[in-house]
Amino acid sequence: MQPQITQLKNRWLISSPQLDVTPSWFDAVYWQEQGKILGQSHGRNVTWFVGDEQAPMVLRHYYRGGLIGKLINDAYLFSGLKSSRAYKEFTLLHQLEQLNLPACRAIAAQVVRNGLVYRADLLMKMVDGGxxxxxxxxxxxxxxxxxxxxxxxxxxxxxxxxxxxxxxxxxxxxxxxxxxxxxxxxxxxxxxxxxxxxxxxxxxxxxxxxxxxxxxxxxxxxxxxxxxxxxxxxxxxxx
Incomplete structure (x- = not known):
């Protein structure tokens, strides 16, 4: 299955076909205004749990690790949408779903380009009772x-x-x-x-x-x- 790709100027939204994704889906403030922040986890960075109790989701921003992460934080060199980490992970998760492997399920991703670099986010279904x-x-x-x-x-x-x-x-x-x-x-x-x-x-x-x-x-x-x-x-x- 090929993902649905919507380009809005310097932004790409990646999702399953027929899913009406908007940029607000990747903004924790939007979910907060909707009263749909379910929680958050603090590892190296914050991951948000959003949506509602019937269909909880995980919103994750891509951050760099290691020493370079302290300098650049969340910017990656842009060499094409399909080379972005968000696109690659989104498509891999759909392959794992087709193989019926026990992994998290992707809902949508976004890539936002700013000059030579991009930043990205991934939205996934929360593992039930995980x-x-x-x-x-x-x-x-x-x-x-x-x-x-x-x-x-x-x-x-x-x-x-x-x-x-x-x-x-x-x-x-x-x-x-x-x-x-x-x-x-x-x-x-x-x-x-x-x-x-x-x-x-x-x-x-x-x-x-x-x-x-x-x-x-x-x-x-x-x-x-x-x-x-x-x-x-x-x-x-x-x-």
Whole structure:
């Protein structure tokens, strides 16, 4: 399915066909004026939860990370709409939806050009009952079966050659039925083949678990938990 693209001067709106998107959808002030700010989360930057309880959405602005992020913050070199991070993530999320993979669902995106650079936003459906794995593990340990399910979910993405550029503990959710779901596919892609990148994904995830354990006073993660995750991963890969 090709996305619907609407250009308004230096602004592009990207959405599913027939969806009547306006620039206000990407403005937190608009949602505030409508009385439809449901909440927000503070990671490296603010992510807004907007809409209503029946159809909650996540509004995310694209920010740079690392040292360059401290200097440029949210501006990216413009080399065409289809090269923008918002367009790429939007189209990838629709591919994941068609593959029926447990990932967040894209609603719309926008890219706004200003000279040589652009800024961008992404609007997604909120995962029903979704809870951040890090937040969960600060409260209580997970059973072995749940760790195995997380491993099986990661393996499912790898079987479809889906590369997650930032697979970490914060980007794994458990939904309202305690089923794992992956979020934040910025810079992700579907690879031509499986390879070393699969192991690199797992290594990055393990580092993130250990980082949280060292940083937080209470974080329920052990080497046995990782072994359970890997059992689930390997079982799904072999099957």
């Amino acid at each position: 809870r951040d794995l890090v937040a969960i593990l600060t409260e209580a340990p997970l059973p072995c079966e749940q760790w195995q399910a997380i491993g099986e979910t990661i393996a499912l993405f790898h079987q479809h050659k889906v590369y997650h550029a930032d697979l970490n503990a914060h980007n794994i959710l458990l939904d309202g039925n305690d089923k794992p779901c992956l979020i934040d596919f910025d810079r992700g892609e579907i690879k031509a083949t499986a390879g070393q990148w699969c192991q690199d994904n797992l290594d990055r995830l393990l580092r993130s678990f250990n980082k949280e354990k060292n940083k937080l006073d209470r974080f329920n993660f052990t080497s046995q938990n990782w072994d359970s995750l890997m059992r689930g991963y390997n079982r799904e890969i072999i099957n």
